[in-house]
Amino acid sequence: MHGGAPDFLSALNPEQRAAVETTEGPVLVLAGAGTGKTRVLTARIAHILAQGLARPHQILAVTFTNKAAREMRERIGALIGGEAEGMAWLGTFHAISTKILRRHAELAGLKSNFTILDTDDQIRLLKQVLRAENIDEKRWTARTLAFLIDNWKNRGLSPKTVPAGEAGAFANGKGGALYALYQERLKILNAADFGDLLLETLRVFRENPDVLREYQGRFKYLLVDEYQDTNAVQYLWLRLLAQRQAGAANEITPAQKPNLCCVGDDDQSIYGWRGADVDNILRFEKDFPGAKVIRLERNYRSTGHILAAAAHLIAHNRDRLGKTLFTDGEDGEKPEVSGVWDSEEEARVIGEEIEQLQRKGHSLDQVAILVRASFQMREFEERFITLGLPYKVIGGPRFYERLEIRDALAYLRCTAQPADDLAFERIVNTPKRGLGEASLQIVHDHARRQRIPLMQAARILIETEELKPKQRSTFRALLSDFDRWASQIGQKPHHELAEQILEESGYTDFWKQDKSAEAEGRLENLKELVRSMEEFPDLGAFLEHVSLVMDADAADGGERVSIMTLHGAKGLEFETVFLPGWEEGLFPHQRSLDENGRAGLEEERRLAYVGVTRARRRAKIYFATNRRIHGLWQTTTPSRFLDDLPAAHVQVTENRASGSGYGAYAQSRFANMDAFGSRYDTPGWKRAQQNGPGGRAPRTIEGEVLGKSSPGSAFSPGDRVFHLKFGPGAVAAVDGSKLTIDFDKAGRKLVLDSFVEKKSS
């Protein structure tokens, strides 16, 4: 390397290299997909370290997912060796904030071992708040309130700073007060929700200039990937840290110019619905005067046709800066558009294609299926299980969301964090111990009066007459179990302890005794949970990981097809990408169109652009004529995004002549019908027939789709059932094929019986 540049520099093009070597002052890299933005960030960190400009712990590097952080760490390690391990501040906004907040928890009214609540916990807590305030939960749901609060938090608003008009919109003017109460409850529980991780850190910074200055001094270099998707609170957080000195005004004098490098692509801004603000990119030069803006135009990822198709597609958006992209690579295969009958056929066809690729020697790791909505995944999972095709579902805490996993985690949380009321509530009577609502209410009341955690309240109550003797002894036994388990933390390997807890609590037995079809799978999941814990140094680290993971990868090393949402695929690349479900209503998603009109449509189109640009060599797009959405069959129209694809760069299978327009697609759809002889035998077809004459779109009543009545019913009031969309519930009334069901989670709904399964328990 004597005299010459190290490999990680010489492998860059001149613009990329400028972005890497301009280490001092603000730099914005604004460039399209696959132009090497992430590569620039990685090389920049390697360069900073190699030049000795900073030590690893003096670099703050923000990635969008935990997975991206892991990959970046690996890549830096590969470039410069061991030093990458010292990168203590490489992670997502949330992970980094958590770390800061734990260090200064007391300044935010928390203890350093605070619990991070997930959505489910959050909803439960909000329900308690609503109940305590006597608010009609049917009219003003916890979910709506959660949405409002998240939204405020994303915008950096505390209960005090929420604009009066907005705070008054919920529960006749109580929105702001409820937000305040919720925050108060969180503090009592020693808990933070996801939004708090950033908002509370921001508050600590603002209220404690010395703390802020410590971090401003610490981070000599700041780097942010996917900058187009930062929301207001992340932006404020970053801007505070980027100011070298917390000066009087929010102004940055030239001498204080931060060494901040942000990279992003306005065409890939896909989190507007979650408060991300693409304007942050546009504002960069104003916020950081003298910023160097670098554009990258050469795409290194995709072959020519794929890139042309993607560029053409995104050009249909009006709200964009616009940019050129070119590739020096070959044209390659044209993206392929195919019509299929229904989602089952879609899964079957894609499964076949993947098997073909596999036979030709392609690695399954280089194959991804990117869906618009996570419900689409199930069909692929089922098909792949049948085929024995290894796959992994990436993104979303799916595994950790499962009922049995959540219960098991609650036991672990109670053991490690005895103040974790939500966890305690979850398992106090699971499995059943005879601790009913009434006795719990007594504990609750006592806890609230004394402002202490539930477990502590129970400890006090077992010494009094307030609870019945039987319940006292049950509580006593449970508490002594928790004491015993807690005393073993650090004494034995944490995964063994976890196994012991699940055994001794009776939880494992509870599922062993369960006769339902899914019990076996649940036991397997519990085993998997215990196994996965081995990867972590201790129980605390594991629980922290669980609260933060957004991408739970399969643990073992074999090659697997990746199934994930388009949102989760940002920043990733694969040789072959399957893009199923390009139908109106699903993609673009109806909700985006309804709620956000043209802006919503443009965000959906950016999502399509993200999807196509994940592909290096093969992009395969599908639309189905019939789709079961939330358990109900509907006839669909091909996505308008198909018409945004340039005919010259796309291969349409099954007779699609050329040009665009729904007509051509409709034609190809009917032509398709002849190509698949077996389609009339699919259950999908039969369902569609039942649902209406000729499989026409069924009639919609109050958001639920109802089909023709069938005489008699297999259901009767009182039956426990399971519905694809609404989950478990009990039948309240039967009217032909229509059932009124009280769902455990979703409340009372009128649904069609064909989408409901009877449960054996």
Ligand code: ATP
């Ligand atoms: P996205 O917008 O999708 O996040 P990106 O701009 O971050 O894309 P990268 O993922 O960094 O792009 O790069 C895309 C691909 O191109 C990667 O495989 C990367 O290794 C490769 N690449 C980037 N720059 C170069 C280069 N100068 N020479 C060779 N390959 C490159």
Ligand code: MG
């Ligand atoms: Mg990237």
